[in-house]
Amino acid sequence: MSVFDIVGPVMIGPSSSHTAGAARIGLMARKILKDEPIRADITVYGSFAKTYKGHGTDKALVAGLLGFSADDIRLRSSFEIAKEEGMTVTLTRSEEETDHPNTVRIKMEGKTGTVMEIVGVSLGGGRIEIREINGFYVEITGEEYTLLTFHHDQPGIIAKVTTIMALGAINVSTMKVFRSAKNANAVMIICTDSPIPSDLETEICNISAIQSVIALSPL
Amino acid sequence: MNTYEYKSLAELLNLTDKYTLPLSKVVMLREMEESEKPESTVLDIMDKRIDVFYESIQTGLNDTTQSVSGLVGGDAARLAAAASVLLGDVSRRAAVYALAINEANAKMFRIVACPTAGSCGIVPAVILAVAEEKKYERQSCIQAFFTAAGIGAVIARNACVAGAVGGCQAECGTAAAMAAAAVVELCGGTPVQAVQAATLCLKNVLGLVCDPVAGLVEVPCVKRNGFFAVHALTAAEMALAGIVSVIPPDEVVSAMYEIGRAMPVSLKETSEGGLARTPTGKEIAERLEKAMREQ
Numbered sequence A: 001m002s003v004f005d006i007v008g009p010v011m012i013g014p015s016s017s018h019t020a021g022a023a024r025i026g027l028m029a030r031k032i033l034k035d036e037p038i039r040a041d042i043t044v045y046g047s048f049a050k051t052y053k054g055h056g057t058d059k060a061l062v063a064g065l066l067g068f069s070a071d072d073i074r075l076r077s078s079f080e081i082a083k084e085e086g087m088t089v090t091l092t093r094s095e096e097e098t099d100h101p102n103t104v105r106i107k108m109e110g111k112t113g114t115v116m117e118i119v120g121v122s123l124g125g126g127r128i129e130i131r132e133i134n135g136f137y138v139e140i141t142g143e144e145y146t147l148l149t150f151h152h153d154q155p156g157i158i159a160k161v162t163t164i165m166a167l168g169a170i171n172v173s174t175m176k177v178f179r180s181a182k183n184a185n186a187v188m189i190i191c192t193d194s195p196i197p198s199d200l201e202t203e204i205c206n207i208s209a210i211q212s213v214i215a216l217s218p219l
Numbered sequence B: 001m002n003t004y005e006y007k008s009l010a011e012l013l014n015l016t017d018k019y020t021l022p023l024s025k026v027v028m029l030r031e032m033e034e035s036e037k038p039e040s041t042v043l044d045i046m047d048k049r050i051d052v053f054y055e056s057i058q059t060g061l062n063d064t065t066q067s068v069s070g071l072v073g074g075d076a077a078r079l080a081a082a083a084s085v086l087l088g089d090v091s092r093r094a095a096v097y098a099l100a101i102n103e104a105n106a107k108m109f110r111i112v113a114c115p116t117a118g119s120c121g122i123v124p125a126v127i128l129a130v131a132e133e134k135k136y137e138r139q140s141c142i143q144a145f146f147t148a149a150g151i152g153a154v155i156a157r158n159a160c161v162a163g164a165v166g167g168c169q170a171e172c173g174t175a176a177a178m179a180a181a182a183v184v185e186l187c188g189g190t191p192v193q194a195v196q197a198a199t200l201c202l203k204n205v206l207g208l209v210c211d212p213v214a215g216l217v218e219v220p221c222v223k224r225n226g227f228f229a230v231h232a233l234t235a236a237e238m239a240l241a242g243i244v245s246v247i248p249p250d251e252v253v254s255a256m257y258e259i260g261r262a263m264p265v266s267l268k269e270t271s272e273g274g275l276a277r278t279p280t281g282k283e284i285a286e287r288l289e290k291a292m293r294e295q
Helices: A016-033 A046-055 A057-065 A073-084 A157-167 A198-205 B009-018 B023-035 B039-062 B075-081 B089-106 B122-134 B138-158 B168-186 B191-203 B221-240 B249-262 B279-294
Strands: A010-012 A037-045 A088-093 A102-110 A115-124 A127-133 A136-140 A145-152 A172-179 A185-192 A210-216 B110-112
Touching: A010 A016, A010 A073, A016 A037, A016 A046, A016 A057, A016 A102, A016 A115, A016 A127, A016 A210, A037 A046, A037 A057, A046 A057, A046 A088, A046 A102, A046 B279, A057 A073, A057 A088, A057 A102, A073 A088, A136 A145, A136 A172, A136 A185, A145 A157, A145 A198, A157 A172, A157 A185, A157 A198, A198 A210, B009 B023, B009 B138, B009 B191, B009 B249, B023 B039, B023 B138, B023 B168, B023 B191, B039 B075, B039 B089, B039 B110, B039 B122, B039 B138, B075 B089, B075 B221, B089 B110, B089 B122, B089 B221, B122 B138, B122 B168, B122 B221, B138 B168, B138 B191, B138 B249, B168 B191, B168 B221, B168 B249, B191 B221, B191 B249
Parallel strands: A037 A088
Antiparallel strands: A010 B110, A037 A102, A102 A115, A115 A127, A127 A136, A145 A185, A145 A210, A172 A185
């Protein structure tokens, strides 16, 4: 544990889980979209739904979607800025039970027409996890360099991806694979010690069974 | 490299003894070896945190508006403007700063969590008030924050610092313990005295629950930051006089954790008990809920 996690992080108040965490989920959502969001339909659950107003959770989520970090003072006026930049935001409070009390679902549409839906949870102390992307269960914390692949489940994919990484001298720290069913859609989440260069990202994306790749830098 | 690794307050003290170093230096050296960053970098990060602490104090004092809920705001300025009646200069300044920083937090300005956002006023208020009143240099303040961080890191590791896990004893209690140790070192006390100050501080707040009204980091959090700044100074004064806790430091940390786990969930940041469920607390929660629905 770094002492700067104790004297830190620097953030806009009032709550590390409900404000800073929410901003980080928004920012991660934007990175996953790989586009500038022009529309965001946000649904808040549990404690987020109960106390979002007083904690500025709504402002923080929008600030993140605008690309602001958790210590950016513009977080206070994120709704006004979103309006100026032509981003439409809707907010719904859900009574639905979720696994984690601080849960948010964001449906986003980007400038180039990309549509994505993510579910994020705020774990406390500003730490977050993206739990779902387009209906797929994932675990993304934003603490490491992460490569995400959406692919068709078939033998050899993992070997092909990790071979490309090995040849590029990229060290893998953790790796997880999820699939909806045998021979169906699958997701691979690979955390690495260093950033994945864009040529490697392209090479991985060109593997025949891989539909798309997202390379994420730490938050 | 794990030369300066410490897992408990006893291990931290052993390292200060083994290498004849102040607590702050051991904590800084551990941060350097763990993060693989040079001394200049870690000093610079802490230095920049102090800039934010001052920014929060100024914002808290100058902005006298209310928070979104209307529950807090303006008390730091109120205390600063009032004539001194009972408290000495250091205590008053510390209380004013702690209120200011936590009001800044409640009103969505920039702060440094220390160790959390709800308790963010205590450590900087105490260190900076003491440094200003006693004319300590910026460099000494930086070291004091490392001492505070070291104490906080041990408590976070062996117990917890989140109100949702251990109640307010874990959150504001840890902040006060961090602050007390830091100013003991700042005022020339020994590492043993600094750890004793943290211990006395924590021991005196055991059992304190987290029952925020309407789930917001406002009532009782803001005023509690002000109180705990003075509490930390009392503990530091006692430790500097040679007063020692009968129960050893790490045992007090364990006791805090055990008490935190035994605490009912209704009193751990869920706003289902205590102040949050008083008639007034419920009324406030209902009023804010209604305002949110109508929006």
